[in-house]
Amino acid sequence: MKGWMSLVFILACLLWLIPTAVHADSVKVQVDNLNVRSGPDLSHSALGKVQKNESYSIVDQKGDWIKINWNNKTGWVADWLVKVKQKETVKSKVDYLRVRSKAGMDGDIQGYLMKDEKVTKLDQQGEWVHIDRSKASGWVHQSYMSTYSEEQPKKTSEAEPSKSLGKVKVATALLNVRSKATSNSSILTQVAKGDSFEYFDEKQGWYKVGLSNNKSGWVAGWLVTKDNSSKTTPQSNTTVSLQYNATNLRSGPSTNHEVLGSSDKGDQLSVISKEGSWYKVSYKDSSAYVAGSIVKENKSSNIKSASASKGNLRGKTIVLDAGHGGFDPGAIGRNGTYEKTLTLQTAQNLKSTLEQNGASVVMTRTNDSYLSLSARTALSNASSGDVFISVHYNSVPATNRATGINTYFYNDSTQTLASNIQSGLINSTGLSDRGIANGNFHILRNNQKPSVLVELGFISDVNEEKTVNSSGFQSKASQGITNGLINYFK
Numbered sequence: 001m002k003g004w005m006s007l008v009f010i011l012a013c014l015l016w017l018i019p020t021a022v023h024a025d026s027v028k029v030q031v032d033n034l035n036v037r038s039g040p041d042l043s044h045s046a047l048g049k050v051q052k053n054e055s056y057s058i059v060d061q062k063g064d065w066i067k068i069n070w071n072n073k074t075g076w077v078a079d080w081l082v083k084v085k086q087k088e089t090v091k092s093k094v095d096y097l098r099v100r101s102k103a104g105m106d107g108d109i110q111g112y113l114m115k116d117e118k119v120t121k122l123d124q125q126g127e128w129v130h131i132d133r134s135k136a137s138g139w140v141h142q143s144y145m146s147t148y149s150e151e152q153p154k155k156t157s158e159a160e161p162s163k164s165l166g167k168v169k170v171a172t173a174l175l176n177v178r179s180k181a182t183s184n185s186s187i188l189t190q191v192a193k194g195d196s197f198e199y200f201d202e203k204q205g206w207y208k209v210g211l212s213n214n215k216s217g218w219v220a221g222w223l224v225t226k227d228n229s230s231k232t233t234p235q236s237n238t239t240v241s242l243q244y245n246a247t248n249l250r251s252g253p254s255t256n257h258e259v260l261g262s263s264d265k266g267d268q269l270s271v272i273s274k275e276g277s278w279y280k281v282s283y284k285d286s287s288a289y290v291a292g293s294i295v296k297e298n299k300s301s302n303i304k305s306a307s308a309s310k311g312n313l314r315g316k317t318i319v320l321d322a323g324h325g326g327f328d329p330g331a332i333g334r335n336g337t338y339e340k341t342l343t344l345q346t347a348q349n350l351k352s353t354l355e356q357n358g359a360s361v362v363m364t365r366t367n368d369s370y371l372s373l374s375a376r377t378a379l380s381n382a383s384s385g386d387v388f389i390s391v392h393y394n395s396v397p398a399t400n401r402a403t404g405i406n407t408y409f410y411n412d413s414t415q416t417l418a419s420n421i422q423s424g425l426i427n428s429t430g431l432s433d434r435g436i437a438n439g440n441f442h443i444l445r446n447n448q449k450p451s452v453l454v455e456l457g458f459i460s461d462v463n464e465e466k467t468v469n470s471s472g473f474q475s476k477a478s479q480g481i482t483n484g485l486i487n488y489f490k
């Protein structure tokens, strides 16, 4: 909670603050002493200078001007004086490709990439490619559709309509439709809040939507909600339980088929049919195949079908707020963890888990940018959210010791929500239970949605800081909150 500010932002700011997209595109400065300006044209004052060959990540674009992240601030540079570098995506050719801590066989094994898993390439040293692992999990999970279609040879004629993957609804007052799945591509048109569009592709958090003039364009996924209402999930009493982590789910019944995604040990998938030794299962509003030899079939009707256990949040919209961001780091851990980094990581992880359970998710921020508390509550109030969750990590001064999780609510009516989420978290993470409490925080007080603020552990405690940084904790916390929400909506 440390460092919370309550600057009053006018609503118009929302339009500028929220679309600062997270993407790996960057600019390389082409000249010396290039001015970084406070706004997107020459009339704005210079905030400072950047030098030739320096690289900065892009946060936005307007006309011929690019907004960059620069010394923990943002500023605008003229696009004709920089070179835009698109991120490069690479994929593994084999299953269980070792991911090492450094470039060389002596690097510790940190994890594995599965065949066809795609990741962002950051850098290369000799024969070793530095990949962005943190993004890999989220990216593979959310956007396999686009990579899949991207890789397919385009034999079909342009006239052939693509298959609609579902509908998205605009969740912000005015939304830019862009030519590519990045916030620095050109704006084709704008659409208004409440408008609903079929989408045909999904790529790194962006949706390719069909426009009325038979054209298509890309919209930012964090500014729309998924419209699940028209989708029906096949009902089945037969499910399979996965026996291994990172089990591949494929587009057809053999290992020659494209990997659509993966799922972990214990996950249950609803069976649509059996083809040879392969199961066709429900997967993400569509279907996928999993090898019969590596799953266990559950025929009992007592076992909840996957469509029920996985779709308990269907029709619900959850607004996720990653605390702090940008120049406001929040608390700083004993070993240097920034609260703002952890909160974003948790929110992104939680987003995936909620979506797997059928929920739509709106994020207040999706990258390391500053967002005022008023902007966060305004976004929540304007959204179709059923619940608002603000994610934080706790801290006490070095002279004190504290550990554990607590959940705050403001209105008495949200006490049940708080206690459901708190018990979900405690059951799932095993961290100590600090209980629920009334918290008079701006983000709860000015929120019209049932809202809670979770403090997911103390980064001022060396051990707990280590725990909460682990991916195991991150997914347990996500599952805990999700379970809490499922109980709350029951």
Ligand SMILES: [Zn+2]
Pocket: 001, 002, 323, 324, 330, 331, 339, 392, 393
């Ligand atoms: Zn905080």
